[in-house]
Amino acid sequence: MDTLLTLILGGVLTGLALIVAQRYVGFRSQAAADYTDGPPIDIRTALSGPILCEGVIYGPTGKVSSRFVADMHGRWDGNKGVLSEDFRYDSGSQQSREWRLTLGNDGAIRAEADDLVAPGTGQQTGSALRLDYTIRLPESAGGHALDVTDWMYMVENGTVVNRSQFRKYGIKVAELVATMRKVDA
Template sequence: MKLLTILLVLVVGVLIAKNRLWSFRAQQSSDYAGLGPSISLMEHLNGEILSEGLIYGPNGRVANSFVARMHGVWNGNTGTLTENFTYSNGKEQARKWNLTIIDDTRFTAIADDIVGVATGEVSGATIRMDYTIVLPEDAGSHRLNVTDWLYLTNSGVILNRSEMRKFGLKVVELVATMRPDPEALMQQEAAE
């Protein structure tokens, strides 16, 4: 019995260490300091943006997919990012982020379905944001803790990966791309 208890404690210890040291959650903004290309909230979250993504459920399988049209506008150190999602199950959702840049690396954000204030950090080619989101009523109104990472690639495409947790357990993962909306760019070129 004593040996079984020791083995159980060791297994739990290894799992905790793995989560804290060698996983998505273990990343720190400082891991990306100095790596390029440099991402900028005001530059890369500005104008018309097209996002396409997959949402994975707790079993690791794709539960839904989406297309989102976003629009970013900045006035000094404050900006808004309006998101309009269309999901593969036919549902639609809108969110409006209000962003405030604090200094060269830190920012805050608020939105109607966010509890309190989201905190964010910009470092090298990455943006990290942490917040608590309240899911819509038809999704159970659950409160989930979110870690959201954006990674700018050399081509200018942003890769977005998010983990959503409840009671410390991952229940949703999101993977998406974000890029200037080609349809909006064509309309802009045609108008010029």
């Protein structure tokens, strides 16, 4: 009986340690306040005009499962903007999305797109921006709803580096890393 109790207690403690580690270490532990220094990000400038986006998607095992290039174009009227994206994947498939963005005076962000389950919310602070939303994958990709956290980081030359994690039932199923650079029109 002592051995069974020891195993159960060990499992509970391991589970608690994992929960604490996820909250305070790694991707999920980031906060907007962590990025008050560095070149400031303003999505009205960073995501305006023609943009070239290049990236990779990692599957649940950590191996690259897809590569993509996207032509993006952002346009803003005050604090309301539209970001159009046209993706080309290494598989030959293509995908388009149009984000409708609203930036609050306090840096709060509201994001809408046709494949989101509900509007996304986020915050831009200092040199970073965080956006949380739930996306519904196309039927050809299973139609699953995934919880997404996007972190975008401004770097000195004006490039935005995007890192996103996709989760189902709290388990990471994919990660995306991409750069977004303005291009001449």
